[in-house]
Amino acid sequence: MFISQLIFKLLVQNSYPSFYNYTIVGAGASGLWLANSMLKHGLLNGKTLCIIENDTEKFNDRTWCYWAKSPIGYQEIISKEWEIIKNIYQKINPQIFPYKYYHVKSNDFYKHIKTRLKKNPNVFWKNDTVNDIDQITDKKISIKAGYESWESNYVFLSALPLSNKTTEQQRLTHYLGKQEEEKPLFLWQSFVGYRIKTTKPSFNPLEMTMMDFNTPQNQFTQFFYELPFSEDEALIEFTRFGTQVLDYNYAIEQINERLKAKNIDYEILEIEKGAIPMTPQFDQQKNNLPHNQNIIYIGALAGALKPSTGYGFKRMYHYAENLTQALKQTGTITLPTMKRKLRFRLYDILLLQILRDAPFLGKEIFVSLFKKQPVPLILKFLDEETTIFEEVSIFSKLPLSPFIKSLFKYFFNR
Numbered sequence: 501m502f503i504s505q506l507i508f509k510l511l512v513q514n515s516y517p518s519f520y521n522y523t524i525v526g527a528g529a530s531g532l533w534l535a536n537s538m539l540k541h542g543l544l545n546g547k548t549l550c551i552i553e554n555d556t557e558k559f560n561d562r563t564w565c566y567w568a569k570s571p572i573g574y575q576e577i578i579s580k581e582w583e584i585i586k587n588i589y590q591k592i593n594p595q596i597f598p599y600k601y602y603h604v605k606s607n608d609f610y611k612h613i614k615t616r617l618k619k620n621p622n623v624f625w626k627n628d629t630v631n632d633i634d635q636i637t638d639k640k641i642s643i644k645a646g647y648e649s650w651e652s653n654y655v656f657l658s659a660l661p662l663s664n665k666t667t668e669q670q671r672l673t674h675y676l677g678k679q680e681e682e683k684p685l686f687l688w689q690s691f692v693g694y695r696i697k698t699t700k701p702s703f704n705p706l707e708m709t710m711m712d713f714n715t716p717q718n719q720f721t722q723f724f725y726e727l728p729f730s731e732d733e734a735l736i737e738f739t740r741f742g743t744q745v746l747d748y749n750y751a752i753e754q755i756n757e758r759l760k761a762k763n764i765d766y767e768i769l770e771i772e773k774g775a776i777p778m779t780p781q782f783d784q785q786k787n788n789l790p791h792n793q794n795i796i797y798i799g800a801l802a803g804a805l806k807p808s809t810g811y812g813f814k815r816m817y818h819y820a821e822n823l824t825q826a827l828k829q830t831g832t833i834t835l836p837t838m839k840r841k842l843r844f845r846l847y848d849i850l851l852l853q854i855l856r857d858a859p860f861l862g863k864e865i866f867v868s869l870f871k872k873q874p875v876p877l878i879l880k881f882l883d884e885e886t887t888i889f890e891e892v893s894i895f896s897k898l899p900l901s902p903f904i905k906s907l908f909k910y911f912f913n914r
């Protein structure tokens with residue numbers, strides 16, 4: 501080690517505490533929701549929290565949409581809300597009451613939550629990469645990042661430690677419990693979107709479009725989202741559910757063609773692209789974590805993303821609230837997981853298997869869902885809050901044979 505590095509290490513070690521009651525790894529959606537819940541519910545009174553994030557330029561790296569009966573967290577971070585989801589397959593009341601569809605820019609979220617947290621002297625921030633965590637005793641975990649190390653009673657991980665000795669794939673496989681499956685069920689929801697400003701009023705800002713399959717499928721399952729922010733500004737997003745991430749140039753061609761067909765003159769304000777994993781691999785199988793578990797996964801790693809939709813922002817908020825409530829208890833604490841009802845897990849698996857093995861059927865399935873069901877019921881179903889009777893009614897109007905085949909595959913040919 502160079503002398504300068506040694507001096508730096510000694511300085512750093514002497515200027516920061518070597519113990520925090522809690523450490524959160526990753527200041528993304530789940531990490532910040534959790535820190536915010538801890539602050540809100542008094543968990544940081546007399547206790548310290550260290551938040552470590554390795555992305556120094558974390559800015560507007562994504563936008564989050566979700567539907568709910570009222571906004572989660574803070575109204576101030578919502579940049580737009582819609583009461584109508586245009587159902588292009590049905591001519592019925594398009595209101596999504598009792599829900600609204602909300603849009604949050606990640607930068608507004610990061611800024612808002614960080615401002616609240618920064619007012620609390622018990623919250624410490626580190627900008628570094630966690631390389632390793634180690635359980636030292638039942639109640640203590642050691643965390644290493646760069647030249648520093650410290651201990652905590654609880655560590656919450658929204659990202660896997662970046663050990664030099666292992667590849668990302670190895671870390672993930674290890675985390676997923678040494679999966680036996682050779683071919684895990686894993687797809688991507690990948691998308692590319694233009695945020696555009698048009699020269700003439702071109703949109704109705706009161707209505708957003710969720711899954712518009714009026715685009716060539718080319719044997720895939722692909723569709724458009726349209727989120728109008730005003731009459732002359734909108735996000736036009738091309739999305740695919742598939743085993744491979746969407747080719748960027750191909751997506752751009754599809755967006756250009758759509759805008760050309762609509763005869764829209766525009767300038768591009770921003771291009772958004774991303775890929776969200778769609779997999780049941782992260783699903784929790786038990787309701788609670790073991791009593792002594794104090795390394796706790798949060799966010800996507802804890803199964804927050806619904807495998808069939810990729811939505812997870814709202815679930816992360818609720819999980820943060822539940823975790824915090826449980827951490828407030830005294831005595832032997834039982835922490836909850838994000839386990840979902842088994843039947844909803846099965847529905848997701850059946851759909852993902854169809855989308856993996858016969859992606860050309862995706863359009864037929866989704867279009868018949870939107871043709872035959874009111875959107876609020878679809879949203880309730882995707883929130884996993886429907887009754888069995890409602891689910892029977894939904895499935896009875898879908899093309900059944902792909903689901904029956906998928907069920908056979910699930911039981912006999914996994």
Ligand SMILES: Cc1cc2nc3c(=O)[nH]c(=O)nc-3n(C[C@H](O)[C@H](O)[C@H](O)COP(=O)(O)OP(=O)(O)OC[C@H]3O[C@@H](n4cnc5c(N)ncnc54)[C@H](O)[C@@H]3O)c2cc1C
Pocket residue numbers: 525526527528529530531552553554555558561562563564565566628629630631658659660661662773774775776798799800801805810811812813814
């Ligand atoms: C482009 C995009 C759009 C999405 N849109 C939606 C949406 O509209 N609605 C919705 O519900 N869901 C959406 N999702 C899915 C999901 O809500 C997000 O992925 C969400 O950000 C996941 O939260 P997380 O806390 O699990 O991970 P992240 O938000 O990614 O946070 C993990 C953090 O850990 C940091 N980190 C990584 N490794 C280390 C390390 N070793 N040490 C320290 N820090 C580390 C990362 O920099 C990151 O900030 C979207 C996902 C993407 C990728």
